[in-house]
Amino acid sequence: MADSVVTFLLQNLTQLLSQESKLLGGVGDQVRLLQNELSLINVFLQNTEGKRHDNELVKKVVSQIRDVAYEAEDVIDTFIMTVIKHKRRCKLTKLIHSCNRAMSFHEVASKIERINNVIKEIYNNRSKYGIEIAESSGGDTEAEVKLHRRRRYVEEDRVVGFSHDTEGVSPMPKLRKFILKAELKEELLHGLEVNYSSNKDKLKGTLIEDLNGIKAMNDEECKKALFAFLEHIRDHKFKKSLSGFMESIYRKNGQGWQDLDDDELKSLLFKCLENKRYLVVMDNIWEIEAWNEVSVAFPTNSNGSRVLITSRIKEVALHASSLNNSIPQITPYELPYLDEDKSWELFSKKVFGGGTCPQELENLGRQIVKSCHGLPLAIVDRSSCMDILALSYNHLPRRLKPCFLYFGIYPEDFEIPVRQLIRLWIAEGFIRQIGNRNIEDVAEDYLEELIDWSLIQAATKRLDGGVKTCRIHDLLRDLCISESAEEKFLEVCSDIKLSPMSKCRRISIHFANHPYISSYPCESSNIRSVMGFGGVVGLESPLGKGYYLKLLCKSNKLVRVVELSNMAICCVIPKRIENLVLLRYLSISSGVRHVIPNSICNLWNLETLDKRNFKIKYLPEGIWKLQNLRYLYLNGSTSLPRTDNKAGLPNLQVLAGIDLNLNSMRLFARARFPNLRKLGLRSSASGGSIDIDSLVLSLSTIQPLRHLQTLKLCEFIMALRNKISLQLTKITLLDLKGCGPFTWGVLGSLANLRILKVVGCGMLTLDCNESSFCQLEVLKMAKVTDSEWTMEKGAMPRLQRLVIERCNFKTMPLDELWCLSALRDVEVLHPDPELANML
Structure with a gap:
């Protein structure tokens, strides 16, 4: 690329x-x-x-x-x-x-x-x-023409899934009402737009069939109305589109209008429509700029004129419906995916013409339908769908294209962890810094844009509403792989087909294969990223422990990304790891206790070091040399090295899985991590007990930790008495003991706390007074047993989501919870009999 x-x-x-x-x-x-x-x-x-x-x-x-x-x-x-x-x-x-x-x-x-x-x-x-x-152009003219020629308008009796939306309301009567209700004289044009954000072209056939049917109605005023259907409105096709519209109005040859510039053409069209009632359907608008250019040519004459637009891009629909501040914004109508029954109905109508599917073909047919995941285009024509999806890809902004193609590294139907994906994007250099914004936040915006483009699907959500995991449709994944191969962007290798090494910059190995790995060329300088998924390499393998990394250190010294944590292999870090001087991302796993060589500290570009699946007792003393390190994930029993100088990790954003001991306390006291946003600590396994109050006090009094937002504490004796002055927004407590009323009161006093998770705790006293948890929005409690929970009126006024899983409460404030006006979502999973009776 x-x-x-x-x-x-x-x-x-x-x-x-x-x-x-x-x-x-x-x-x-x-x-x-x-x-x-x-x-x-x-x-x-x-x-x-x-x-x-x-x-x-x-x-x-x-x-x-x-x-x-x-x-x-x-x-x-x-x-x-x-x-x-x-x-x-x-x-x-x-x-x-x-x-x-x-x-x-x-x-x-x-x-x-x-x-x-x-x-x-x-x-x-x-x-x-x-x-x-x-002149810059964002279009794909030839592809659009081919797509237009292939588009087929289906008969209305073969339309599936458009009769009712997810709320059981039919959109077509609503559409007719907006078009024909002439008494709405006072409404402005932009307020009367009906925006269809059509992510998969599900609208087209029925919409045109139904709108053409309007002409046959008895409404004489409607028959006199002007009707025009404009497709693929683009800024570079502006003159052609409007000239055709004017020709349809006057039934004259529009050749002379080609001499007019855009402003003159807009003015002329505006005058032609000023005293007329009109209906304009603008189909498939891709860009906000294109809508802005065209919309000024239509007068707001308050006589029942209407403009209807369709777009695959949600941002375009939202923009078009919010141009005029004098009226409420109209929510775009988003067509849902088909459920299993509707998908099968559409498949049967297209394949068997409305007849019955032969019994011997039904199992195969239903498998095909299931693989389409409710996407009508995939059901109607899988092969032609690829061209349509490629058209969407071609119109992606430049910054999003490599991010989208990167989804090709994952296996089919793989549920992709978003945080991991973002770290990979950053290591690959796909994310551009925008002002003072955190680069992780920019990356999340990129992902949200891809979701809005309907190219990526959100699979699961975090408690704060962000996307936790996502997935890509198999058709879109095929598109990623084919485009990536053409662009030498990445290559997917499996044990089914051992393709020869190409000049691609990235390889994704599916199902660890010894012959493939051992045939790795020794002079493969073009490879920059190596990812692996699945497979098994035992500890007694003839390849030996650490074979993968040793081979990389020998043959691919220019590699930037190594992601092998998803492979069931044993990776031991060799001393020659320092040869990978450009390495930015290293995530591997190992089933044995291992000492990380000090040579890893010479990787001056390293940003991500993920050793959550490693049994490591100590980090090397030179870890402080990694000044670009942003993410450090450990297994919870790893200690930070001692240092007497002023060394620190100024760019570290995430520090997780640290064994909290006296040395760690000293490092926090000396402010060695000034930009830390997320911290995960485990109670010391070395035998030295840490007073949790002393920990909190030391964290609270360190001014450079003002960026800390998320705190995760595991296996502590929680007896908080001191006030926490940190601006924490999320706290996770795992396997705690001795969490009494003082502790709960301290947590409730946190002014910025929005998310609280309590997991695996027993004999808690949860006493919420009237001013407790004033900003809390999400509360999750799992495996909380033998606990008492009371709550005064006024507590948790902003609570929106409550999750209770496998909990046992002696007392529970049900009446107070049901009176919370902001509460929208309550999940109770696997309750014990007493709790079930209380509910």
């Missing part, structure tokens, strides 16, 4: 030139020239984005740019790796290799100069081959 490769390379070059210029030595000038050339190429890519799919020449040029950008990335990364390796040598070894280093500088300078010449030639040839880049 040329766009993401060039953007990521530019970011790396900018960082090198500004922060690590010493590494470049005598090739700094060539690197700056490369940066300038790539900046021009980036503008070229941005302005030719909409022409790649219908112009083979542009497509070929973009492919050349991608290849030369990959080559430039390899040259720069290899050079940096060589320089860092040289810096680690002793003085004598440096002297011995000084000649080789000089030759290396000269060789790299020559390679960069040649790459600069190639880029310059590509850019200069754009005029030679007639490639215009003055």
Whole structure:
């Protein structure tokens, strides 16, 4: 993918030139020239984005740019790796290799100069081959035309799933009411829009059939109304769309209108419609800008005129329905997916013409329907659906395309952990920093956009309402894999088909396969990411413990991402891990106790270190050298190393699974983690007991921990008496003991606490006074036994969600809970008989 490769390379070059210029030595000038050339190429890519799919020449040029950008990335990364390796040598070894280093500088300078010449030639040839880049276009004209030709309007008696929405209300009578209710004179045009956010083109056939049927009604005023149907409204097709509309009004040849500019055409159309009643249906609007351009041409004449738009993009529908502040915003009508019965009904009508499915084919037919997950397009035509989905992908914003293609690394029907996905996106360089916003929040916005585009589905939600896991439809996954192969973005390998190694930058190994791994080429410098899923490699395997990482350290020294925690293999970190100097993400698992070598602390780019499935007692002393580390996940029994200097981890956002002991307390007291947002602690397993009050007091009095939002405490003796001054929004308490009324009162006094989880605790005294938990929105209690819960009026005024799972309460404030006006969602799972009777 040329766009993401060039953007990521530019970011790396900018960082090198500004922060690590010493590494470049005598090739700094060539690197700056490369940066300038790539900046021009980036503008070229941005302005030719909409022409790649219908112009083979542009497509070929973009492919050349991608290849030369990959080559430039390899040259720069290899050079940096060589320089860092040289810096680690002793003085004598440096002297011995000084000649080789000089030759290396000269060789790299020559390679960069040649790459600069190639880029310059590509850019200069754009005029030679007639490639215009003055005007950006987000369209895909040829694909749209093909799609339009293939679209079939179905008869109304073959329409399924449009008779009623999820609330049992039919949308068509509502639509007729908006179109025909002429007495609404005072309403403005934008307030009368009926917005259909049609994520899978489920609307088209019935809508057109029904609207055309309006002309046959007895309403004489309706018969005199002007009707126009405009499709695929785009900014670059604006003049053509409106000229056709004016021609349909006057039944004249619209050729002369082509001489008018956009503003003149809008003005002329506005005058033509000013005293008329009209119905305009604008189908398949993709962009907010396109709607803004077209909408000003329609007058608000308060005579019953209507505008109806459809869009696959929820953001477009929301924008169109909220343009005028004088009227309430209209909620777009979102068509639901088909349930199993409706899916089978549609399949039967399309395949058997409304007849009965033969008994011998029913099992196979139902399997096909089930695989479509309620998506009508997949049921009607799986093959043509790929073209439609590709059209959606082609119109994605540039920043979202690599994020979407990345879903191809996961196996089919895999439930994807969102937090892990975000860490991978960040390590891959897909997320751009926006002002002072946290980069994790920006990544979540990217995911929400992909969900709004209906390309990704939210599977489960977190307690705070965010997406916890997501999934991708198998058809869309196939699209990701096919597009990725064409773009050399990633390759999926399984033990069923051992494809030869390509020049893809990422490989995803499904079902760990010894022959495949052992056939790994030793000079595969193009690989930047290695992911694995499934499979079993026993501890007695002939490959040996740690074989995977040893092989990577030998053959793929430029790798940035290693994600093997989803594979059932034993990974032991080798001492040669320091060879992976560009590594940003390392997540592996091991079933044996293991000592992490101190050499891992030389990975100066490392951002994520995930060892939750590792039995580690101590972290290496040099861990403080990892200044870029953002996420550190441990198994709960790991101790932080001692340090007497002022070393710290300034960029650390998440620290989880730490064994809390006196040394950890000292580190917190010295503010070694100033930007920490999430902290997970386990009571010391070394025998030294920690006073939880002392812990809370030490955390509360450290000013640099002002960013801490989430605290997770496991296996503590909770006897809180001191007030917590931290601005915590979420607290999780696991397997606690001795949580008395003082503790609950301290928790209830937290002014910003929104989410509280209590799991595996017994004999609690939950006493909520009238001012307790003033901001609490979510309360989850699981496996809480032999406890007493009382609550005064006024407590938990903002509580929206209550989850009680496998709990046993001696007393419970049911009446007070039911009186909470904000409470919307109550889940009681596996209650004991007493609690069931109380409910």
